[in-house]
Amino acid sequence: MGLLRTKRSVLPGFGLTLGFSVAYLCLLILIPLAGLFVKSASLTAAEFLAAVGSPRALAAYRLSFGASFAAAAANAVFGLVVAWVLVRYRFPGSGALDALVDLPFALPTAVAGITLTTLLAKNGWLGRYLEPFGIPVAYTPLGITIALIFIGLPFVVRTVQPVLQDLEPELEEAAASLGANRFETFRRVLFPTLWPALVTGFALAFARSLGEYGSVVFISGNMPMKTEIAPLLIVTQLEQYEYGAATAIAAVLLVLSFAMLLGINALQRYGTRRFAGAGEEPA
Amino acid sequence: MTSASAGRDWTLADVPPPPRTASAVADPPWVRGLLIGVALLFLGLFLLLPLVTVFGQAFSKGIGVYLDAITDPMALAAMRLTLLVAAISVPVNAVFGVAAAWAIAKFEFRGKSLLITAIDLPFAVSPVVSGLIFVLLFGAQGLLGPWLTLHGVKIIFAIPGIVIATTFITFPFVAHELIPLMQEQGTEEEEAAVSLGASGFQIFRRVTLPNISLGLLYGIVLLNARAMGEFGAVSVVSGHIRGQTNTMPLHVEILYNEYQGAAAFAVASLLALLAVVTLVVKRVLEWRMGRASRAL
Numbered sequence: 356m357g358l359l360r361t362k363r364s365v366l367p368g369f370g371l372t373l374g375f376s377v378a379y380l381c382l383l384i385l386i387p388l389a390g391l392f393v394k395s396a397s398l399t400a401a402e403f404l405a406a407v408g409s410p411r412a413l414a415a416y417r418l419s420f421g422a423s424f425a426a427a428a429a430n431a432v433f434g435l436v437v438a439w440v441l442v443r444y445r446f447p448g449s450g451a452l453d454a455l456v457d458l459p460f461a462l463p464t465a466v467a468g469i470t471l472t473t474l475l476a477k478n479g480w481l482g483r484y485l486e487p488f489g490i491p492v493a494y495t496p497l498g499i500t501i502a503l504i505f506i507g508l509p510f511v512v513r514t515v516q517p518v519l520q521d522l523e524p525e526l527e528e529a530a531a532s533l534g535a536n537r538f539e540t541f542r543r544v545l546f547p548t549l550w551p552a553l554v555t556g557f558a559l560a561f562a563r564s565l566g567e568y569g570s571v572v573f574i575s576g577n578m579p580m581k582t583e584i585a586p587l588l589i590v591t592q593l594e595q596y597e598y599g600a601a602t603a604i605a606a607v608l609l610v611l612s613f614a615m616l617l618g619i620n621a622l623q624r625y626g627t628r629r630f631a632g633a634g635e636e637p638a
Numbered sequence: 639m640t641s642a643s644a645g646r647d648w649t650l651a652d653v654p655p656p657p658r659t660a661s662a663v664a665d666p667p668w669v670r671g672l673l674i675g676v677a678l679l680f681l682g683l684f685l686l687l688p689l690v691t692v693f694g695q696a697f698s699k700g701i702g703v704y705l706d707a708i709t710d711p712m713a714l715a716a717m718r719l720t721l722l723v724a725a726i727s728v729p730v731n732a733v734f735g736v737a738a739a740w741a742i743a744k745f746e747f748r749g750k751s752l753l754i755t756a757i758d759l760p761f762a763v764s765p766v767v768s769g770l771i772f773v774l775l776f777g778a779q780g781l782l783g784p785w786l787t788l789h790g791v792k793i794i795f796a797i798p799g800i801v802i803a804t805t806f807i808t809f810p811f812v813a814h815e816l817i818p819l820m821q822e823q824g825t826e827e828e829e830a831a832v833s834l835g836a837s838g839f840q841i842f843r844r845v846t847l848p849n850i851s852l853g854l855l856y857g858i859v860l861l862n863a864r865a866m867g868e869f870g871a872v873s874v875v876s877g878h879i880r881g882q883t884n885t886m887p888l889h890v891e892i893l894y895n896e897y898q899g900a901a902a903f904a905v906a907s908l909l910a911l912l913a914v915v916t917l918v919v920k921r922v923l924e925w926r927m928g929r930a931s932r933a934l
Contacts, residue, residue: 362746367838461913463867566764569869
């Protein structure tokens with residue numbers, strides 16, 4: 356452990372805490388994840404491609420990507436509005452509303468799933484008003500997207516909110532004094548500061564949606580080729596003891612998720628650097 | 639603070655704000671009304687309505703059905719299992735989070751940013767994949783499966799598998815919370831304690847722990863909510879054996895799929911109650927720590 360140290364410290368416990376953390380990380384997280392890649396490496400190239408390239412798997416990826424993208428985009432728009440309203444305006448109940456934004460983090464996904472399905476089914480509180488317009492929601496890609504909007508809702512709000520809070524009012528006043536109207540001020544002064552946070556929130560919501568299972572499985576109807584998302588296809592393959600196919604599909608999903616995680620980290624560093632300005636160490 | 643502010647004995651906070659011309663930087667009333675309306679409609683439809691629906695559906699067949707559903711032996715067994723799983727994964731991951739944050743925040747070493755990224759990995763893994771990796775390791779067809787079968791150890795489709803999968807999913811929560819907090823607090827106080835002759839454990843208990851207690855509690859509350867509510871990962875490894883390997887979320891699923899809607903929502907209402915309590919405690923802790931809400 357001493358070899359790793361780059362700066363001396365008088366504090367005790369470095370070897371113990373780092374050793375324990377790394378050992379626990381390896382045993383519980385890294386080795387099991389590596390097992391997935393070992394297992395997929397044991398498939399032949401033909402088997403692997405047959406699993407991840409089958410029409411059913413491609414349809415599942417397409418649906419997962421499309422629905423996640425649509426949900427994250429909806430959250431980017433509405434999340435920005437919600438963050439703006441919560442930071443800029445005070446009205447009765449705004450505090451409670453702010454706390455409620457985290458509900459999708461706290462509510463178990465299965466509960467969200469059965470609730471949204473009940474609301475949006477043909478005879479549900481919401482579904483019965485959509486049915487006459489010929490908009491079936493439950494058991495369609497639209498229903499999946501709605502469940503993913505619910506799941507991803509807090510991300511954009513919570514990434515944009517702190518940036519909005521820390522904005523100096525002087526910036527807007529300067530813009531106004533130079534003759535910009537509110538819309539111009541937003542577009543040319545506020546938005547350039549907000550967009551890294553907005554994109555980060557979008558990416559977080561998108562990444563979370565790609566792997567989501569519990570809230571979607573009830574509302575999707577689970578029809579192969581039509582409303583079967585990628586995580587559900589993994590479960591289906593497992594239940595049929597197709598471990599190889601399940602592993603291959605999971606490996607693709609995992610690589611995509613890790614790529615997103617790295618991208619999000621880079622984005623957050625970029626956003627912090629931009630925001631902190633030169634000379635200050637990003638937190 | 640930057641060097642410009644070092645030489646003066648007043649701060650910008652002391653300067654009275656210039657009188658604002660309301661029209662220049664305030665949004666016009668119609669914009670304000672429109673944005674509040676859109677936000678209320680969006681949050682009302684996506685958050686408030688579902689929350690109300692859970693409780694509405696739970697009591698839709700009357701209080702008798704509700705009480706029967708939550709005192710059913712299978713429901714009670716599911717609650718016991720959910721509590722057991724949380725009672726193991728919460729303390730284990732809390733200890734890990736404190737240890738990792740101590741090493742990362744108090745020392746400089748090579749590979750630190752890599753370690754921080756690795757700790758967040760479970761956040762990026764689909765719950766289903768989190769369950770699958772343990773099936774591949776410990777399942778009958780898995781890498782260690784034959785050895786486990788030979789020695790009569792059952793992990794997958796049994797309680798140990800549920801505990802392991804839940805611990806995997808909730809692994810980053812406390813560390814994710816404590817690392818930035820402890821980095822911000824620096825090492826001066828602990829170094830002072832060392833110079834006064836305190837032992838490592840004394841430093842932690844008397845100096846560090848009081849400083850991080852709110853943040854630690856915050857992480858534990860979120861960790862607990864996730865541990866009790868996890869569905870995807872647990873569903874893959876559980877085997878759904880009623881009364882034995884069914885957690886509360888899995889019990890909700892079974893009831894719902896058997897068209898026992900009111901009973902499913904009755905059990906779900908307990909989980910929703912847990913979510914509401916989590917949000918309230920979270921908000922109180924944020925308020926006491928003096929900081930804004932943030933996403934994980």
